[in-house]
Amino acid sequence: MHNTIKTFLAAGAIFLSISSQGATTAFNITDNMMPGWNLGNSLDALGGETNWGNPATTQAMIDAVKKAGFKTLRVPVSWDEYASGSAYTISSARLDRVEQVINYGLNDGLYVIVNVHHTSSSWEYPTTANEATAKARLQAYWQQIATRFKAYDNHLIFEVMNEPRYGDDWWGTSEYLSVINDLNAAALSTIRATGGNNASRLVMLPTYAAAPYDYQVNAFTVPSDSMVAVSVHAYLPYDFALNQSGTSSFTDTATLDSLFSRLQTAFVAKGVPVVLGEWGATSKSNTAERVKHALYFVKGAAKVRIPVILWDNNAFSGSSDIFGQLNRSTLAWGFPDIITAIQQGTASWTYSSSSSSSSSAASSSVSSASSSSKASSSASSASSSKASSSSSSSSSKASSSSSSSKASSSAASSSKASSSSSSAASSSSSSSKASSSTGSGSVTASYKINNDWTSGYCAVVTLTNSSASAVTWVANMAVSGTINQMWNANWTQSGSTVSFSGAGWNASLAAGASSSDIGFCATR
Numbered sequence: 001m002h003n004t005i006k007t008f009l010a011a012g013a014i015f016l017s018i019s020s021q022g023a024t025t026a027f028n029i030t031d032n033m034m035p036g037w038n039l040g041n042s043l044d045a046l047g048g049e050t051n052w053g054n055p056a057t058t059q060a061m062i063d064a065v066k067k068a069g070f071k072t073l074r075v076p077v078s079w080d081e082y083a084s085g086s087a088y089t090i091s092s093a094r095l096d097r098v099e100q101v102i103n104y105g106l107n108d109g110l111y112v113i114v115n116v117h118h119t120s121s122s123w124e125y126p127t128t129a130n131e132a133t134a135k136a137r138l139q140a141y142w143q144q145i146a147t148r149f150k151a152y153d154n155h156l157i158f159e160v161m162n163e164p165r166y167g168d169d170w171w172g173t174s175e176y177l178s179v180i181n182d183l184n185a186a187a188l189s190t191i192r193a194t195g196g197n198n199a200s201r202l203v204m205l206p207t208y209a210a211a212p213y214d215y216q217v218n219a220f221t222v223p224s225d226s227m228v229a230v231s232v233h234a235y236l237p238y239d240f241a242l243n244q245s246g247t248s249s250f251t252d253t254a255t256l257d258s259l260f261s262r263l264q265t266a267f268v269a270k271g272v273p274v275v276l277g278e279w280g281a282t283s284k285s286n287t288a289e290r291v292k293h294a295l296y297f298v299k300g301a302a303k304v305r306i307p308v309i310l311w312d313n314n315a316f317s318g319s320s321d322i323f324g325q326l327n328r329s330t331l332a333w334g335f336p337d338i339i340t341a342i343q344q345g346t347a348s349w350t351y352s353s354s355s356s357s358s359s360s361a362a363s364s365s366v367s368s369a370s371s372s373s374k375a376s377s378s379a380s381s382a383s384s385s386k387a388s389s390s391s392s393s394s395s396s397k398a399s400s401s402s403s404s405s406k407a408s409s410s411a412a413s414s415s416k417a418s419s420s421s422s423s424a425a426s427s428s429s430s431s432s433k434a435s436s437s438t439g440s441g442s443v444t445a446s447y448k449i450n451n452d453w454t455s456g457y458c459a460v461v462t463l464t465n466s467s468a469s470a471v472t473w474v475a476n477m478a479v480s481g482t483i484n485q486m487w488n489a490n491w492t493q494s495g496s497t498v499s500f501s502g503a504g505w506n507a508s509l510a511a512g513a514s515s516s517d518i519g520f521c522a523t524r
Contacts, residue, residue, distance in 0.1 A: 077098055114149075142191050
């Protein structure tokens with residue numbers, strides 16, 4: 001994301017052979033990516049990883065992201081300063097460092113997205129006259145990147161461009177939109193040709209400027225390739241989410257309803273996944289409104305099967321683009337209630353593909369020949385010195401103490417959790433006897449935590465009727481913390497005991513039946 005205000009948007013490697021990945025589909029992957037987090041203004045910073053005020057990325061940072069309940073790490077990367085010669089050869093040191101950060105995510109069982117983010121010149125401009133130049137450089141980058149990572153399994157995802165556009169034109173022309181389709185196709189073809197697991201890797205392709213409106217969406221060409229996903233960004237509603245001088249109140253739900261309906265109709269309903277790679281709301285000292293926005297946004301995306309990746313640039317003050325969530329020096333989250341809202345919204349996600357579960361990566365050990373040389377992790381956990389960055393043609397700015405810039409689509413918000421842990425924080429499930437209003441049979445209730453961010457969690461409840469007759473149930477169950485939301489049940493809580501019953505349609509449980517329709521979120 002850029003500082004320029006936009007009027008539209010608002011460890012190791014997992015080294016597996018192709019055969020060992022097993023059959024999968026694009027939706028098998030995207031269904032397990034919700035929610036995600038952006039490592040913004042770090043490897044995408046022009047002038048070096050720490051040039052925009054962020055400390056070097058460490059495993060501990062990504063561990064904090066994992067603990068907050070995120071399933072996907074997006075790693076924006078700028079490559080121009082590390083490429084030389086007519087072949088645009090990327091330095092081995094740059095590839096080593098990018099690989100090291102990718103492995104931080106894979107070590108934690110996350111899906112990881114790596115892309116071509118900022119460009120330091122106009123080489124990517126999508127004009128017909130410039131198309132050959134843009135295509136040559138983009139293909140050169142992806143030939144090298146894809147070759148380096150072709151042995152990695154499907155937890156690594158390629159995103160061919162970030163917000164490709166002509167200068168600060170965020171809307172496009174028919175010419176520009178057509179050239180973007182051509183560049184997407186060229187990059188995809190290059191990736192596939194490198195072989196290995198790249199033959200079936202999920203590849204994300206952006207619309208013009210990653211814009212999510214009818215004009216750009218309708219002009220987008222989906223290649224004849226079953227392992228692609230459409231990449232869009234949405235800092236919406238604009239006046240609330242991106243315009244620093246706009247409204248601080250979130251009331252415009254219609255814009256978000258329209259956004260998700262549009263993407264679902266254009267792509268998801270037609271069998272093409274969408275990944276919303278950047279979203280968030282800039283801080284205006286309006287945390288409560290940002291919490292409302294986050295919950296509505298994530299729930300809206302969940303309804304239409306679109307995983308969302310929160311933008312975080314580690315900026316907590318400034319004149320614009322204040323999207324900081326995780327303080328990368330202290331590893332504390334600035335706005336825990338926003339993180340809780342994201343997890344609550346994610347709890348309504350009903351899609352899951354066990355064949356591509358990210359948990360498989362967490363226990364995998366690495367033996368990749370291509371990852372033998374690793375960049376040193378020169379990560380200073382407290383580096384706040386900021387070097388000003390000269391403005392480039394991509395209009396990214398270095399962060400200053402008053403304004404942290406956003407590369408390509410400033411956004412992000414979400415804060416996290418206090419690190420206090422309770423006994424149930426480390427426990428994945430709990431069960432107790434549930435009473436039956438009929439007085440016959442035996443119904444047990446148990447819950448399993450599926451999202452845990454230390455200061456809170458969300459869980460799925462399973463009811464099982466082991467009797468020989470149907471029962472109308474009323475359950476009592478001990479839980480950790482205070483429940484703030486339960487769905488598909490009527491409930492009350494006293495101390496650690498929650499009492500709940502069916503919502504009407506699920507009040508009766510058949511003989512020998514089990515049900516997992518009920519879930520809840522709680523704070524500790």
